[in-house]
Amino acid sequence: MPRSDVVLSIEGLSISADVRGETVWPVTDVHVSVRAGEVVGLVGESGSGKSLTALSVPRLLPENVRIIDGLITVAGKDMSLLTDSELSRVRGGIVGMVFQDSLASLNPTKTVGQQVAEVVRLHDAVSRTQAEAKAVDVLADVGLPQPRERFRSYPHQLSGGMRQRVAIAMAIACEPQLVIADEPTTALDVTVQAQILALLRRLVDDRGMGVLLITHDLGVVANVADRTTVMYGGRTVEDCTVIDAFEAMRHPYTEALVASAPRLSGLDSAGDGIPGAPPNPAHPEPGCPFEPRCSHAQSDCVVAPPPYITANNGHRFACFHPLLAHEVSRG
Ligand SMILES: Nc1ncnc2c1ncn2[C@@H]1O[C@H](COP(=O)(O)OP(=O)(O)O)[C@@H](O)[C@H]1O
Numbered sequence: 001m002p003r004s005d006v007v008l009s010i011e012g013l014s015i016s017a018d019v020r021g022e023t024v025w026p027v028t029d030v031h032v033s034v035r036a037g038e039v040v041g042l043v044g045e046s047g048s049g050k051s052l053t054a055l056s057v058p059r060l061l062p063e064n065v066r067i068i069d070g071l072i073t074v075a076g077k078d079m080s081l082l083t084d085s086e087l088s089r090v091r092g093g094i095v096g097m098v099f100q101d102s103l104a105s106l107n108p109t110k111t112v113g114q115q116v117a118e119v120v121r122l123h124d125a126v127s128r129t130q131a132e133a134k135a136v137d138v139l140a141d142v143g144l145p146q147p148r149e150r151f152r153s154y155p156h157q158l159s160g161g162m163r164q165r166v167a168i169a170m171a172i173a174c175e176p177q178l179v180i181a182d183e184p185t186t187a188l189d190v191t192v193q194a195q196i197l198a199l200l201r202r203l204v205d206d207r208g209m210g211v212l213l214i215t216h217d218l219g220v221v222a223n224v225a226d227r228t229t230v231m232y233g234g235r236t237v238e239d240c241t242v243i244d245a246f247e248a249m250r251h252p253y254t255e256a257l258v259a260s261a262p263r264l265s266g267l268d269s270a271g272d273g274i275p276g277a278p279p280n281p282a283h284p285e286p287g288c289p290f291e292p293r294c295s296h297a298q299s300d301c302v303v304a305p306p307p308y309i310t311a312n313n314g315h316r317f318a319c320f321h322p323l324l325a326h327e328v329s330r331g
């Protein structure tokens with residue numbers, strides 16, 4: 001695919017944070033790319049650095065956190081070169097964000113219609129009436145029933161699923177090229193979760209935007225994503241099609257993640273999680289961060305972190321001793 005199709009590119013991202021005067025390294029080598037019309041699932045255990053990676057794109061990181069290295073481009077624009085006012089036009093403009101907690105991301109004192117219309121007016125030179133008309137259209141597009149009436153509802157008057165539809169409406173109101181959705185369905189029950197994922201998929205197919213869908217749940221990825229990027233201990237360790245992630249993974253961590261996913265492996269023992277603990281970002285070890293938990297580790301794995309390489313078919317992984325197709329455990 002031509003490079004112009006890449007709506008998000010993150011190469012070699014490294015992030016540090018100051019914690020009570022000490023420097024910690026929650027993200028050390030992250031590579032992500034999302035093309036137009038594609039849903040990429042960014043997966044990994046809690047604490048692997050998914051949210052900090054997401055927040056680094058529109059530069060919404062907490063005050064004690066800094067980007068140390070790496071190149072982030074959105075639709076070919078280097079995010080580090082933008083001024084503050086250019087960045088605020090990017091947020092909600094070419095990049096839409098959706099978070100887990102829609103109640104926290106919506107303003108309780110304004111109607112949901114007003115909030116969508118405000119996003120439209122912030123980015124498009126339109127009158128209030130035009131912005132309100134567009135807001136009704138977008139609310140209809142995200143499947144809010146009776147959008148004209150719901151326009152006047154306050155967030156607390158809507159169910160969690162409906163609020164998440166409103167949050168998605170705000171993210172897509174200005175026709176972004178990229179939407180970053182951080183655990184957008186984690187707070188919802190399974191039926192509503194499936195509806196919201198189907199909505200995201202339809203919006204991608206209809207509008208051709210790219211979506212980075214962050215989740216700790218491989219079931220979400222299996223349902224909706226085209227490609228998977230797996231993170232471990234602040235690094236991307238594998239990037240491949242969803243089918244390869246489940247059936248031809250090369251990285252032992254992806255294998256462990258799939259084997260421990262309760263709804264996917266069908267094993268009684270599944271769901272207990274991967275034995276051992278993730279690395280401590282305050283004390284990075286010199287070798288492969290997965291080594292203490294890896295059943296395939298060899299003596300060279302403790303010397304240096306494995307480089308992130310690309311195989312012939314575009315499948316990327318960081319492991320000195322990658323699994324071969326016939327070795328992949330089927331749970
Ligand atoms: N503001 C912060 N200051 C210091 N450490 C942080 C901060 N935010 C997150 N972290 C740490 O960075 C790591 C990655 O966090 P996060 O990106 O939220 O992970 P994930 O979204 O994958 O669960 C975790 O160890 C977390 O505790």
Ligand code: SF4
Binds near residue numbers: 298
């Ligand atoms: S580099 Fe070694 S320790 Fe790390 S995942 Fe590969 S085999 Fe396991």
Ligand SMILES: [Mg+2]
Binds near residue numbers: 050051052182
């Ligand atoms: Mg997170």
